[in-house]
Amino acid sequence: MANVRVSIDVGDDGVAVITICNPPVNALSTQIIAGLKEKYDEAMGRNDVKAIVLTGEAGRFSGGFDINVFQKVHGTGDISLMPDVSVELVVNTMEDAKKPSVAAVQGLALGGGLELTMGCHARIATPEAQLGLPELTLGVIPGFGGTQRLPRLVGISKAVEMMLSSKPIKSKEGKELGLIDAVVSSEDLLRVSRLWALDIAERRKPWISSLRRTDKLGALSEAREIIKIARQRARQNAPNMPQHQACLDAIEEGIVYGGYAGVLKEAKVFKELVLSSTSKGLVHVFFAQRTTSKVPNVTDVGLKPRRIQKVAVIGGGLMGSGIATALILSNVSVLLKEVNSEFLQRGMKAIAANLRGLATKGKITQAGVDKALSLLKGSLDYDEFTNVDMVIEAVIESIPLKQSIFRDIEKACPPHCILATNTSTIDLDVVGEKTSSQDRIVGAHFFSPAHVMPLLEVVRTEKTSPQVILDLMNIGKTIKKVPVVVGNCTGFAVNRTFFPYTQGAHILLHLGVDLFRIDRIISSFGMPMGPFQLQDLAGYGVALAVGKEFASAFPDRTFPSPLVDLMVKSGRNGKNNGKGYYIYGKGSKPKPDPSVEAIIEESRRLIKIMSSGKPISVSDQEIVEMVFFPVVNEACRVMDEGVVVRASDLDIASVLGMSFPSYRGGIVFWADSVGSGYIFTKLKKWAELYGSFFKPSGFLEERAMKGMPLSAPASTPEHSRARL
Numbered sequence: 261m262a263n264v265r266v267s268i269d270v271g272d273d274g275v276a277v278i279t280i281c282n283p284p285v286n287a288l289s290t291q292i293i294a295g296l297k298e299k300y301d302e303a304m305g306r307n308d309v310k311a312i313v314l315t316g317e318a319g320r321f322s323g324g325f326d327i328n329v330f331q332k333v334h335g336t337g338d339i340s341l342m343p344d345v346s347v348e349l350v351v352n353t354m355e356d357a358k359k360p361s362v363a364a365v366q367g368l369a370l371g372g373g374l375e376l377t378m379g380c381h382a383r384i385a386t387p388e389a390q391l392g393l394p395e396l397t398l399g400v401i402p403g404f405g406g407t408q409r410l411p412r413l414v415g416i417s418k419a420v421e422m423m424l425s426s427k428p429i430k431s432k433e434g435k436e437l438g439l440i441d442a443v444v445s446s447e448d449l450l451r452v453s454r455l456w457a458l459d460i461a462e463r464r465k466p467w468i469s470s471l472r473r474t475d476k477l478g479a480l481s482e483a484r485e486i487i488k489i490a491r492q493r494a495r496q497n498a499p500n501m502p503q504h505q506a507c508l509d510a511i512e513e514g515i516v517y518g519g520y521a522g523v524l525k526e527a528k529v530f531k532e533l534v535l536s537s538t539s540k541g542l543v544h545v546f547f548a549q550r551t552t553s554k555v556p557n558v559t560d561v562g563l564k565p566r567r568i569q570k571v572a573v574i575g576g577g578l579m580g581s582g583i584a585t586a587l588i589l590s591n592v593s594v595l596l597k598e599v600n601s602e603f604l605q606r607g608m609k610a611i612a613a614n615l616r617g618l619a620t621k622g623k624i625t626q627a628g629v630d631k632a633l634s635l636l637k638g639s640l641d642y643d644e645f646t647n648v649d650m651v652i653e654a655v656i657e658s659i660p661l662k663q664s665i666f667r668d669i670e671k672a673c674p675p676h677c678i679l680a681t682n683t684s685t686i687d688l689d690v691v692g693e694k695t696s697s698q699d700r701i702v703g704a705h706f707f708s709p710a711h712v713m714p715l716l717e718v719v720r721t722e723k724t725s726p727q728v729i730l731d732l733m734n735i736g737k738t739i740k741k742v743p744v745v746v747g748n749c750t751g752f753a754v755n756r757t758f759f760p761y762t763q764g765a766h767i768l769l770h771l772g773v774d775l776f777r778i779d780r781i782i783s784s785f786g787m788p789m790g791p792f793q794l795q796d797l798a799g800y801g802v803a804l805a806v807g808k809e810f811a812s813a814f815p816d817r818t819f820p821s822p823l824v825d826l827m828v829k830s831g832r833n834g835k836n837n838g839k840g841y842y843i844y845g846k847g848s849k850p851k852p853d854p855s856v857e858a859i860i861e862e863s864r865r866l867i868k869i870m871s872s873g874k875p876i877s878v879s880d881q882e883i884v885e886m887v888f889f890p891v892v893n894e895a896c897r898v899m900d901e902g903v904v905v906r907a908s909d910l911d912i913a914s915v916l917g918m919s920f921p922s923y924r925g926g927i928v929f930w931a932d933s934v935g936s937g938y939i940f941t942k943l944k945k946w947a948e949l950y951g952s953f954f955k956p957s958g959f960l961e962e963r964a965m966k967g968m969p970l971s972a973p974a975s976t977p978e979h980s981r982a983r984l
């Protein structure tokens with residue numbers, strides 16, 4: 261591509277400005293890396309060049325190594341596609357050169373971008389610049405020397421924190437830590453950087469190679485202690501993810517044997533990790549998340565999102581107050597409507613409490629809380645709905661109530677206003693049945709707590725206009741959600757796909773498998789908690805209501821477990837009343853409650869699915885499969901019916917809506933790593949043994965027979981009975 265290049269511009273002052281240009285984030289593609297080497301060689305060879313300033317075009321230094329290359333390596337298994345940057349470019353060409361380099365950093369320097377700056381002899385940055393090493397989020401470790409140079413510039417403790425958390429810092433903090441040498445305005449950036457480079461060349465300022473520094477490393481025993489603690493923490497916080505320990509290995513190697521040995525170790529470990537399944541999953545999620553914003557016939561037809569300044573939220577309960585919180589936090593004015601002043605006050609208080617919670621966790625400042633609250637107004641009628649751009653209804657799941665609200669808001673709101681509902685169970689066509697505004701009716705399905713959970717299902721009906729979908733996607737992004745456009749069906753994409761999750765677990769339990777073993781195994785697979793603990797958390801009211809919903813929509817594949825009913829009868833309601841499958845005490849971890857065993861036995865007696873009353877014997881792997889393969893089976897139906905635009909949207913929905921482990925790439929990606937044939941065979945066997953709940957769908961069977969991945973796009977248009 262013509263606009264992908266590295267340019268060199270030598271001034272009268274003898275400074276060569278080398279600029280990376282690869283829109284939009286100046287990613288370090290193979291071409292850019294070759295260009296950097298070439299321009300550096302040119303600068304070294306020219307007599308009129310005394311020093312170098314390295315920078316990025318269009319206000320961004322660099323978003324790091326080109327992640328597309330990882331994807332190519334994953335697709336081909338060919339690790340030789342990775343260019344040799346760490347030694348060849350950063351050490352030999354830049355850091356050990358006979359002319360000094362200064363990095364002029366604007367916008368962002370992430371991953372390989374920040375690593376290039378650390379190979380320079382000084383770094384000048386503008387105040388807003390973001391500096392970070394987020395490689396671990398892609399299943400790898402920094403691979404251009406970051407594991408060695410960052411500890412030498414900012415000290416081991418901070419470097420470990422930055423790498424393991426993947427969180428960037430701003431220039432001001434970078435300056436305090438010693439990562440940045442000077443913070444200047446963007447107008448001054450190049451001028452100051454040129455002077456700085458000349459000052460180094462002419463020895464007015466020190467010529468420092470980061471890799472050779474040791475002054476920030478401290479005593480060996482201290483360094484080892486920091487790493488030991490970090491290892492323990494990573495084992496707890498990032499189980500199943502090898503990159504955390506591997507990153508610490510590389511840091512430790514450099515501390516013990518010196519920076520250069522560390523660079524070599526880093527390069528070796530980096531290449532191994534690039535080929536890991538963790539990296540494959542995480543890189544897939546990176547691109548899949550960005551692909552959700554590309555919706556055929558919506559985002560590719562030249563429409564522009566309209567500005568949404570004021571939103572009315574109807575209902576100040578758990579969901580309504582969460583949604584309102586998310587909106588005001590992102591500068592959108594909210595009118596909160598309730599039926600009486602008591603409920604309104606309760607809603608307003610809940611919003612204030614949400615904000616306080618975020619402030620306590622240090623996520624926003626007190627000024628941020630005040631600013632957000634100034635955008636909130638309460639209302640008991642529709643008088644002020646005349647100038648709202650969008651309404652989000654979030655009242656209880658009652659069809660007549662929702663229908664009457666939609667009739668009212670159709671009259672009260674301006675004709676451009678988007679009419680959205682947060683229903684999770686009611687058909688949108690039914691919600692809007694009594695209006696003549698079907699084209700502006702859309703689902704805005706948030707997940708609880710709405711101000712925290714990142715997913716927003718944008719539910720469209722056959723009549724919702726592309727403009728309305730685009731507007732909702734846009735406001736979703738404004739409030740920092742990831743909008744995924746889905747079709748209108750029972751449970752939409754996430755709840756529909758995951759309803760067999762708990763069902764599968766209940767079948768296993770009734771086949772005699774220990775409840776706490778199921779939860780333990782599913783947690784170690786990577787879910788934040790097992791299906792039973794999740795039921796405790798959501799409350800049994802939700803479990804019963806949702807169970808009924810799915811039983812009537814999909815009677816052929818619902819397992820009629822009597823257990824939740826029995827739990828309620830015995831006075832349990834999960835976490836809400838402290839008594840569920842687990843016992844919940846204040847401030848302590850949930851403890852398995854052995855007394856539920858009697859209730860489970862009663863449930864088993866009622867349902868009698870154990871053949872000759874004997875528990876089945878299953879391996880840990882089979883437990884994972886009996887819980888997740890039915891989920892994959894439902895995902896197949898969701899894809900077949902066109903409820904999602906593409907398979908990878910379901911991956912993102914599963915990761916962000918259900919906390920399916922991102923390092924497994926999402927539900928469909930994971931299923932493909934297991935293989936459609938294997939899943940089909942297993943489900944077929946279980947269907948014969950345990951009934952129709954496990955019966956493989958037509959879509960799965962077809963893919964299995966053809967040996968096709970589940971994520972492959974449908975080969976014929978009629979394959980997909982698009983519901984979108």
Ligand SMILES: C[C@H](O)CC(=O)SCCNC(=O)CCNC(=O)[C@H](O)C(C)(C)COP(=O)(O)OP(=O)(O)OC[C@H]1O[C@@H](n2cnc3c(N)ncnc32)[C@H](O)[C@@H]1OP(=O)(O)O
Pocket residue numbers: 284285287288323324325326327328368370371372373375394395398401402403404406547550551
């Ligand atoms: C060897 C080294 O140590 C290894 C590495 O450097 S690994 C890479 C480390 N860098 C990262 O992880 C940063 C990844 N990128 C990001 O976090 C964000 O994209 C960002 C903060 C840079 C910009 O965010 P934002 O402005 O919201 O734009 P965003 O939509 O995410 O990205 C814009 C486009 O750039 C692409 N992009 C971003 N970073 C990229 C990268 N490092 N490589 C390739 N493409 C990249 C995105 O895929 C997207 O493409 P699309 O428009 O075709 O969908």
